[in-house]
Amino acid sequence: MSSTSILEIKNVSKTFSGVKALSDISFDVRKGEILGLIGENGAGKSTLIKILAGAHQKDSGEILLNGEPFEVRHPIEAQNLGLSVIYQEFNLIPSLSVVENIYLGKLPLKNGLVNWKKLKEDAIQVLEQLNLDINVMEKVSNLSVAKQQMVEISKALATKANVLIMDEPTATLTGEETEILLRQVRELKAKGITIIFVSHRLEELFSVCDRIAVLRDGTYVGTKDTCDLTKDSLIEMMVGRPLDQTFPEKEVKEFKEEVLAVKGLCRGKYVKNVSFTLHKGEILGVAGLVGAGRTELARLIFGADRPDAGEIFLRSKAVTFKSPHQAIKNGIGLVPEDRKNQGLVIELSVRENAMMANLGNAIVNGLVHPKKEIEITEKYIQELQIKTSNVNQIVKRLSGGNQQKVVLGKWMNADTDVLIFDEPTRGIDVGAKAEIYKLIISMAGQGKSIILISSELSEIIGLSDNVLVMYEGEITGTLSKHEVTQERIMYHATGGR
Known part of the structure; x- marks a missing residue:
């Protein structure tokens, strides 16, 4: 020294x-x-x-x-x-x-x-x-x-x-x-x-x-x-490192059916004149650094915040969401960056959290049927390999990776057409990351449309079909799967156009 x-x-x-x-x-x-x-x-x-x-x-x-x-x-x-x-x-x-x-x-x-x-x-x-x-x-x-x-x-x-x-x-x-x-x-x-x-x-x-x-x-x-x-x-x-995650093989395809379109969306200094389209089965990566406006954009699409200007179209129809509940009813879900405070109620059980976005699945003859709730929750525990003692395990006692899987189970149960992932693998181990990568690609393969916000460039590059790069509320770059590199993302993420 x-x-x-x-x-x-x-x-x-x-x-x-x-x-x-x-x-x-x-x-x-x-x-x-x-x-x-x-x-x-x-x-x-x-x-x-x-x-x-x-x-x-x-x-x-x-x-x-x-x-x-x-x-x-x-x-x-x-x-x-x-x-x-x-x-x-x-x-x-x-x-x-x-x-x-x-x-x-x-x-x-x-x-x-x-x-x-x-x-x-x-x-x-x-x-x-x-x-x-x-x-x-x-x-x-x-x-x-x-x-x-x-x-x-x-x-x-x-x-x-x-x-x-x-x-x-x-x-x-x-x-x-x-x-x-x-x-x-x-x-x-x-x-x-x-x-x-x-x-x-x-x-x-x-x-x-x-x-x-x-x-x-x-x-x-x-x-x-x-x-x-x-x-x-x-x-x-x-x-300057090679991609250090193993990403599942993903078919490169041409997307034709437009599901979501955002035109001229603005909110204060956080989101400025943002426009893009999302297609059926597409994984659209959104990259950027702290303060770029990525989470604020997600909240606008999900109805958690109201835009100052701009329009959102769902299957070519203009929509206005005054609350997340309206977005969910229209088939849009959000896996938030802060899973403990926004994605889960950590004092409740795995079952209660998994059913939260779509309790209607468990209604029989007008009443919530506990047996049906357990059946649905156990299905997602098995599919997502959630490590929990039972469906009534309190979520806060699970590991970070398993908590994230409960959030994913909630949205799988809601059966949304558009799912926004905001930092889906933050704070979880490598094994759980790989499982979540497979799930995201599987959902896209089933026709779900994905917006993937991540600060890990390896995730953006390894999973996305196309990439938007944001800097201080604006889109400064749009890259196809064939164009995207870490250097190009960082160039746009630091203000380059």
């Missing part, structure tokens, strides 16, 4: 439920530098950040801060040692003032009372470090998103942080706001603060970072000086 290292990560590993999130990670962060940290979704960045923050504990390895062992079991401990994290999702209380948010949990007291005079003076001093002109008594809810981001940075500076980790800090900012933030990042560096800057936006990394470290599939690829990198070489570091 360099003698100028402020933070050293040595052979750090972390496993969740048998899934290796980090494997023997080693790299250093130099004092006073801005180190970019990049990798595809699922590369291990978030896990590493949470370990450094004290939110997760490593399984093995060693971390040194200023040459001393860094063992923390709570974010407060990390902050007390000079390391703070600014997460993508703000951790602010909108109803409180700027000064209260900055010093939340550490208000200075005088004779048992809050010393408001000192509080304001300290807050103004912190804001001056960022050259910010913000009224410290202003409610946070009245501030722009960019200024709220600055308040988050101010909170970190108030802890006397000398290592600052910024996780996708520009994800919710406009172009102009992003430039302001990047300028502040450079000024923080000039004041001697070390920054780990996590972003999917390559132009930002090239703009502010001294070096860039790359993670891939939970492993460390390498760190290079930014001046020695090009956009293409960085993309190659991110995705």
Whole structure:
């Protein structure tokens, strides 16, 4: 390691439920530098950040801060040692003032009372470090998103942080706001603060970072000086691997029967003028990085959100879904990214979850027939090889892969014509992934139309007939099965057209 290292990560590993999130990670962060940290979704960045923050504990390895062992079991401990994290999702209380948010949990007291005079003076001093002109008594809810981001940075500076980790800090900012933030990042560096800057936006990394470290599939690829990198070489570091999954053979065919058409769909800054068609039996991949608008697009099609503009056609007929219930009635289903909170009711049984989207299958003479429910559920347990003690097993006690299979069983029972898969294999083991791949291809072979959203490029390439690539709410590329490569996807996913 360099003698100028402020933070050293040595052979750090972390496993969740048998899934290796980090494997023997080693790299250093130099004092006073801005180190970019990049990798595809699922590369291990978030896990590493949470370990450094004290939110997760490593399984093995060693971390040194200023040459001393860094063992923390709570974010407060990390902050007390000079390391703070600014997460993508703000951790602010909108109803409180700027000064209260900055010093939340550490208000200075005088004779048992809050010393408001000192509080304001300290807050103004912190804001001056960022050259910010913000009224410290202003409610946070009245501030722009960019200024709220600055308040988050101010909170970190108030802890006397000398290592600052910024996780996708520009994800919710406009172009102009992003430039302001990047300028502040450079000024923080000039004041001697070390920054780990996590972003999917390559132009930002090239703009502010001294070096860039790359993670891939939970492993460390390498760190290079930014001046020695090009956009293409960085993309190659991110995705430069052979397809490491075995995908079932899939017949290449010409699709003729249009099932779903989306025309000019818009919602705020998340989905901008999106148009595409989906055919019977087609698997349409949707690729993109964090914040690209993929999940927001899925929610619009499924009726979970309402579009600002645009139309959806189902078998050439214009449809408007005011709720997911209406979409389901019209044959559209969604396997959501967040299976525990949106795909399942984890306190209920396998049977109750499997029947949730189509209880009508179990109605006999106007009443729900328990024997019929059990019969249907056992059919999907067998077909999907769900490892459960019985149909009444509580879902939260199943593994992640088996929970995902219960979600799939629910939609198989609903017998939808269009099924949207949003990150269908996130957080599950390789064996379960292979089974889900076979199921997706089997469903398409039976005439179902599939929209596949995935951050794993190997899945997109291995399963899709055609691929849409999104960047900041727009479709920046449309690739056929014969055209698609990891490099082409990443080119469009980072703004190339």
